[in-house]
Amino acid sequence: MRLVFCGTPQFAVPTLKALLRAGHDIRLVVTQPDRPSGRGMQLVAPPVKHAALAAGIPIAQPEKIKNNQDFRAQLEMIQPEAIIVVAYGRIIPKWMLDLPHFGNLNLHASLLPKYRGAAPIQWAVANGEPVTGATTMRIDEGLDTGDMLMQRELPIAPDHTAEDIFPLLAEMGAPLMVETLERLTAGTINPRKQDDSQATLAPILKREDGQVDFTRSAMEIYNRWRGFQPWPGAYTQFRGKKLAFHHMMPMELRGEQSVPGEVGVEHGQLFVDCGANSRLEIFGVQAEGKKRMSAADFLRGHQLTTGDRLG
Known part of the structure; x- marks a missing residue:
């Protein structure tokens, strides 16, 4: 033809x-x-x-x-x-x-x-x-x-x-x-x-689509992070600066009540509470103006403690 x-x-x-x-x-x-x-x-x-x-x-x-x-x-x-x-x-x-x-x-x-x-x-x-x-x-x-x-x-x-x-x-x-x-x-x-x-719509992505809303469930946030690769990804604010997430995994909470946006730190691991009584484990991050690093390296350099907040 x-x-x-x-x-x-x-x-x-x-x-x-x-x-x-x-x-x-x-x-x-x-x-x-x-x-x-x-x-x-x-x-x-x-x-x-x-x-x-x-x-x-x-x-x-x-x-x-x-x-x-x-x-x-x-x-x-x-x-x-x-x-x-x-x-x-x-x-x-x-x-x-x-x-x-x-x-x-x-x-x-x-x-x-x-x-x-x-x-x-x-x-x-x-x-x-x-x-x-x-x-x-x-x-x-x-x-x-x-x-x-x-x-x-x-x-x-x-x-x-x-x-x-x-x-x-x-x-x-x-x-x-x-x-x-x-x-x-x-x-x-x-x-x-x-x-x-x-019909459903799939509009062109905007930078703000990558802004994490921690009132969503961990699975919703994880799916959006998967979908918004390589851009706009998933990011939040930490101490007034942008913090991008590079790998994460959702998990359910049992016997606990989540507080969306609240950080959990345990044995060098970084967790963030989300909506629907769920939590994300964050494995990789990139602070504004810095290189990508593991969550463990980020915790060593920024002295986060359980109860700190993101967003």
Whole structure:
């Protein structure tokens, strides 16, 4: 099939490579512009650009696409049979939706209609879901509301973080998109409308999402920490400065009453009381302006005692 591929981060690379291995004719790769990054603020190309360069595919990096006449003319000249969109990071305008015969096909990292939006993997893990998955869908003018084509499930282990799930879903979703194209060509897919009443949202993450609310249960806080890796993580305030948590484990309290935010110190171990009569053991922390360290090293340097408070 004659295709245009739109994608930006590493998550999109396996699908691009799988489409090439399957023999599709990718005439153009569209990705976001190079962005300044790191301490030197040098321009860094997106992972999809590197993959396209390695495969010798022409690349377009428009800053905007909605009213970009040059870009529109470029796509109209190609006349793609389908446009594949995987984590591109731009809203697809109507003229682009209407261009290909098979439409604009998206690989979305959730089991739609659950977790529509920019951060489906993070919110699925943060909400303690036992399973997630990938959905191929035909994009419409809504937010991840288009007709579903195929789905595949992926279990989430209790200790998986969002960082663990990203590459697993990327590798699982790549052959799913290839199979979707095969079945569209063969006419063996029946697109399914989404049940909007079952929809949940997965909005883009904000820094404040990582602020720990100790009135939540320890399991809720632990799940949010897993989901918000690598950013915004989980953090609180200690003696007026930020304290980030780098590893933790929830536990229940028996015969005791928790006081949310209260610290417990025992044999070099650090505990924090949470809501619902639960407690977190904290294994790794990073104080503001300091390097990451074990909880034991942190306790040796800061003289915490049982009854101190975080938050």
